[in-house]
Structure formats: structure tokens, C-alpha cells
Amino acid sequence: MSLVNLHQVHKYYGDLHVLKGIDLDIKAGEVVSIIGKSGSGKSTLLRCINGLEEYQQGGITVDGNEVTTEDIQVRRLALSVGMIFQNFNLFPHMTVGENIMLAPTIVLKKSKAEAEEIARAMLLKVGLEEKFDSYPEKLSGGQQQRVAIARALAMSPKVLLCDEITSALDPELVGEVLKVLEQLAKEGMTLVLVTHEMNFARDVGSKVVFMHQGKVWEEGDSKTLLSDPQTDELKQFIGAVL
Ligand code: ADP
Numbered sequence: 001m002s003l004v005n006l007h008q009v010h011k012y013y014g015d016l017h018v019l020k021g022i023d024l025d026i027k028a029g030e031v032v033s034i035i036g037k038s039g040s041g042k043s044t045l046l047r048c049i050n051g052l053e054e055y056q057q058g059g060i061t062v063d064g065n066e067v068t069t070e071d072i073q074v075r076r077l078a079l080s081v082g083m084i085f086q087n088f089n090l091f092p093h094m095t096v097g098e099n100i101m102l103a104p105t106i107v108l109k110k111s112k113a114e115a116e117e118i119a120r121a122m123l124l125k126v127g128l129e130e131k132f133d134s135y136p137e138k139l140s141g142g143q144q145q146r147v148a149i150a151r152a153l154a155m156s157p158k159v160l161l162c163d164e165i166t167s168a169l170d171p172e173l174v175g176e177v178l179k180v181l182e183q184l185a186k187e188g189m190t191l192v193l194v195t196h197e198m199n200f201a202r203d204v205g206s207k208v209v210f211m212h213q214g215k216v217w218e219e220g221d222s223k224t225l226l227s228d229p230q231t232d233e234l235k236q237f238i239g240a241v242l
């Protein structure tokens with residue numbers, strides 16, 4: 001049973017043909033790493049799955065629900081897609097706890113007590129239970145990104161999309177964020193990650209998708225694909241990042 005399915009998805013920005021017939025099937029519990037050069041369409045692909053971008057042809061379903069561009073709020077809620085970005089995007093004027101409680105309160109209509117319980121449980125999951133009352137600026141980049149993960153998890157997403165979430169971090173902070181993702185993967189969370197972390201893709205990921213010029217150029221089991229790339233383009237890419 002597929003959790004996320006893309007069928008012949010085409011996306012244009014004006015005349016620019018950015019996604020050129022993407023077929024992709026992701027099953028519950030899979031950890032899919034999307035790799036490829038800058039400009040190959042990775043972020044656009046995630047944004048289409050999350051309903052943040054329109055696409056012009058083809059179809060996308062998440063958990064059997066079609067992703068259309070109408071009625072965004074209702075659709076997002078129904079689809080349960082969480083997304084985390086490179087730059088955390090926490091609200092600076094709110095505490096960590098308030099950041100996490102916001103969507104459960106407003107979107108899911110949870111009571112304050114319920115939302116707080118969820119927020120504390122999610123902070124525990126990312127190892128930051130003592131930061132409930134802190135403001136984001138008091139936290140390191142790695143801690144802020146872990147709060148962003150907790151905030152996404154508070155909405156009980158079926159799939160978590162991560163767009164280069166360790167790319168803005170100092171190297172010594174990358175590991176703590178990857179460790180949280182690894183734990184989520186172990187718990188069975190479906191993850192779709194645009195990442196440059198090849199070790200993570202190989203060791204934790206189940207599948208790797210290599211994008212090139214708006215197409216899925218090569219895809220397969222993460223260990224096989226990265227150790228035995230078939231196309232010259234993927235060989236070159238692996239040579240450049242390792
Ligand atoms: P990646 O994440 O792989 O670096 P993107 O999905 O961000 O690639 O971009 C794919 C292509 O689409 C690039 O040529 C980029 O310049 C273009 N693009 C991305 N976002 C927009 C936008 N909002 N408007 C116009 N062009 C865009």
C-alpha cells in the first residue's frame with residue numbers, strides 16, 4: 001500500500017519545465033532520501049507533495065487523498081503531511097512550548113491542556129523537555145531544528161518531509177538532528193528527506209531517489225544505489241559530494 005504516490009507529475013514555473021513526469025511511490029515506514037544537484041527540482045517536488053505548489057499535469061495522492069490546490073487548509077489537515085525547512089522557521093516571539101502548541105490548538109482545536117501535554121511529549125522525543133519555556137533565540141541551531149521537528153510531530157503527520165534540514169547547521173550540530181531522524185525512522189515514521197548526508201542516506205534510509213534535470217534519473221535500495229550507481233550522472237554526483 002502506497003502512502004505517497006506521484007504519477008507523471010509535471011510542474012512549470014512560467015515557461016520553465018521544472019518537474020518532467022515524476023513517478024514515485026513511497027510506502028508507509030520507508031525512509032526516502034532525495035539527492036541531486038542544486039536546481040534539479042528536489043524542493044519543488046516536496047512542495048508539490050505538501051500542496052504548497054500547484055502542478056500542471058499528473059496526479060499526487062497522500063494516504064489515498066488526492067493533493068489538489070483547492071481548499072488548502074482542509075486538505076493539509078486531511079493529508080497529514082508535515083514539513084521542516086532548512087531555516088527552522090520558529091516564531092521568535094513565542095516560547096518553544098507556544099510554538100509547538102500553536103497548530104494543535106488552532107488547527108486541531110485541542111484544549112490548552114491537551115496541546116501542552118502533546119508539546120511536552122514531543123519535546124521529550126527530541127530530547128529537549130527542559131526547553132519548554134525557552135525562547136528560540138536562546139537555543140543552538142541544532143536545538144531549534146529539533147524543536148521544529150517536535151512542532152511538526154505535534155500534528156501527528158503520516159509523513160514528514162524534510163528539505164535540507166541540516167544544511168544551515170554548523171557541522172558539530174548536524175549529528176544531534178540526524179539522531180532524532182534516525183529514532184523516528186526506527187519508530188516507523190515515513191520520512192522523505194532532501195539531503196546531502198550520504199552516510200545517513202545509506203545507513204538509515206531505505207531508498208534513494210536521484211533527481212537530475214527535473215526527472216527521477218535513478219532510484220533504488222539505498223545501499224545498492226550508492227555503492228553501484230548505473231548512470232554517469234549519478235556516478236558524477238556521488239564523486240562530487242563524497
Ligand atoms: P533544488 O531544490 O533541487 O535545488 P528547486 O526545486 O528549488 O531545485 O528548483 C528547480 C528549478 O525551479 C530551478 O531552476 C529553480 O530556479 C526554479 N524555481 C524554483 N522555485 C521557483 C519559483 N518560485 N519561481 C520560478 N522558478 C523557480
Ligand code: MG
Pocket residue numbers: 042043044
Ligand atoms: Mg532545494
